[in-house]
Amino acid sequence: MEEGDAGLESAILEANWNRLLIILKPKFFPKNEAGQLVNPRIIATMARTLTEPSPDVPEKVKIVFLKCLMNSCVNGYEPKEFDYAESASKEGKNFYEILREIYAKDSVTDAVANKHGYPSFTHFPYEGVAKWATNYISYVLLNHEKQSDDKLEILRLSIQFLCNLCKSPPQCIFDEQFKKTMIVFIQHEHLPVQRAACAFVHNALTLFQEMYYTDFEKDSLTLSLIKPVKLGIPSAIDALKYLLKDPVRLCSIYKDLPTDDRLYLLELIYQELRETGFETSAIKFSSESISFLSNRFKRKSDCVLKTVNSYMDGTEPMEIMILLDILGVLTSITSEDKNFVVTLQNDKSLLINCIFLLKSLHMIGKEGDNFFTPVQRLNELAPSGSIVKDLNGETQNENAARRSGDIQSHPAFGFKAGLIRLIGNMVHKHKGNQELLRETDGIPLLLDSCNMDARNPLIMQWTILAMRNVCENNTANQEVVRGLTKIGVADNNVLREMGITLHDEGSGKSVGIMPLERTCRSEKEAE
The missing domain is CATH 1.25.10 (Leucine-rich Repeat Variant)
Structure with missing residues (x-):
């Protein structure tokens, strides 16, 4: 392991949090100073520290770890399960502690790629962190105590981390309790959490297609998305438009919409049709939806x-x-x-x-x-x-x-x-x-x-x-x-205020537009 990687690992293992917060830069993670991916052993060490139920890890350190792990699964390592470590964790040891020990035995190439067939330089098993994140999110919903700013940031980052994993979804995000929690959080009072929840819902809808939410849950989502849509959250707007593609969605939720939300939704549909056109509109109308709107009118x-x-x-x-x-x-x-x-x-x-x-x-x-x-x-x-x-x-x-x-x-x-x-x-x-x-x-x-x-x-x-x-x-x-039959030319105050008038040309058919003289206008206005 390079000196920079060794310094990171020792700071984590020694719980030297002040030093860690100085040398660890989430913005550039998972690249080291040389521009290379950090050793996967560092990722495993972070994951182990985050997922262990230890009260000694400060919240600011958890925030930094979450940011690093979140960036690593986007700009570094691709998610992939590691069956050997999963089975070994059944012995009672932390999943990532076992993985760290495997990486530490020999070089990563020899110990992992050859013996276990795992592509450790390009992939990382994020399931354990994902499980920890879903448990934390559900815990916050059930625990009604006021959240500190740091805890709210941990909540936001947990949701964002799971959002980044949607292309290779871990099994834990299909948990029914977690799905219900995310529907609630798209109306969370803390705007950053609300934005993250809307982004997750949008990814779940578009990437998982019909396999994630039931029709009943989609109706509930449609109703709940109106609030963040009013706030102008882009992912909420896109998610709502996606849901409205369903031919019967509008009909099924319309009666349950509060009056103000109903007006807002109709105005959103109108502006979408007017500005983008029917063919390019993200909202697609079926004959059922059209008949519903017509009958309502x-x-x-x-x-x-x-x-x-x-x-x-x-x-x-x-x-x-x-x-x-x-x-x-x-x-x-x-x-x-x-x-x-x-x-x-x-x-x-x-x-x-x-x-x-x-x-x-x-x-x-x-x-x-x-x-x-x-x-x-x-x-x-x-x-x-x-x-x-x-x-x-x-x-x-x-x-x-x-x-x-x-x-x-x-x-x-x-x-x-x-x-x-x-x-x-x-x-x-x-x-x-x-x-x-x-x-x-x-x-x-x-x-x-x-x-x-x-x-x-x-x-x-x-x-x-x-x-x-x-x-x-x-x-x-x-x-x-x-x-x-032509009777005559009608007088009109609107034309008069514009300084023009209609004039019969005398042919019996033609009517011309003429400027109204100022004296004539003054007389008319005086009358």
């Missing part, structure tokens, strides 16, 4: 109407709003695999629900000044209490120009435009849905909704696209539109 969508004059409990309407966004994205997918789009387009009850819900919103909005009444002034979208300027540069208090509450925070904000988007997607190249829309008087409804409305950004664009899809290759629908 149909059952609950009328609750939005209850917010006509008040906010009520905004959680349920917000759930419907996010569901509408998800359905809007799913029906706009252009990938080759359109089975999920067909599933939604064939759902006649969903289309009927959207049409009559749009009719209700439209009628209520015309009845008076409520949360569904179109907003014709852009300054009504400013946050409450803010100071805004008009086109003449004059300031006005927002509270004097708007209703109580912020328009953008109300569940009705953008909901009407979202319904039109979904309707337009459902009639796209679908003859039956085009006919159904006409038969339910949906065409005049869409055209009447084609007005600038600050409550519903892009409502005109979505309506125009929907009308295009309604009339595509459908002569009967085209005739309905062709039979409409």
Whole structure:
């Protein structure tokens, strides 16, 4: 053994912890000063000291040993069982003490490789350390005493050590008690422990596939992962997305989710679909999941109407709003695999629900000044209490120009435009849905909704696209539109605030956009 290795071993055997903490550098372990792997006898000595039930080993030394062993199984020795030492340990001696004695008898090559057939220069038996780590982790869960900072670090490193062994998993991590403990620890109050537990769960899910967690345990994991996902822990996010690949996972856990977690999960799904696209999304939707979301929307969508004059409990309407966004994205997918789009387009009850819900919103909005009444002034979208300027540069208090509450925070904000988007997607190249829309008087409804409305950004664009899809290759629908009579050009406060107006060109068909003169604007505003 080289002098550096001998110094490490003597410091451990003599329990000279101060000297050991000076000369042992976990960051560079298991390489020595010459850049070579340390003798496996050093690894065995560390493992023996860590796993022996001795109160004399300081916690800081255990932390250093765990860091070294953790690094050694990633950047040095590969995990591999050593059957001879395992059988010899049955004599009552420590597993790693026997292994250290084997290494000490002769050179490692002669004593181990030749006599026992173990590749000692490239592999190391980590099972004993893994067993100690799982026992320690389970002990912490059962022992409710407050943990010191050093003990919390030992807990984190124990989990991280096992996480590093997942590619060659020791049998002890399949213990049922340990599996339950890890599910609990993904919500641990100490963030570093929580991060390590999430990393282990992610590795267990992706590397062990179906052999590790039962379906019931996966449901429990899905529910528990919401908390660390909210904290932005990457491994938790990836683990949750992996679990949601299951075709029935969302359906099975949805009713058990607290309301806030339900909204968060739906928003996560929506953002994933919108930002990455259906084909590259880590969350895969089955026909069962799509039907579940559609049915949920149909059952609950009328609750939005209850917010006509008040906010009520905004959680349920917000759930419907996010569901509408998800359905809007799913029906706009252009990938080759359109089975999920067909599933939604064939759902006649969903289309009927959207049409009559749009009719209700439209009628209520015309009845008076409520949360569904179109907003014709852009300054009504400013946050409450803010100071805004008009086109003449004059300031006005927002509270004097708007209703109580912020328009953008109300569940009705953008909901009407979202319904039109979904309707337009459902009639796209679908003859039956085009006919159904006409038969339910949906065409005049869409055209009447084609007005600038600050409550519903892009409502005109979505309506125009929907009308295009309604009339595509459908002569009967085209005739309905062709039979409409032009009455005149509607005035619009939104356009006026933008400094423009619509102008009838006199041809009976053309309508142009013209700048609004400042004097004209001042007169209009004075009125």
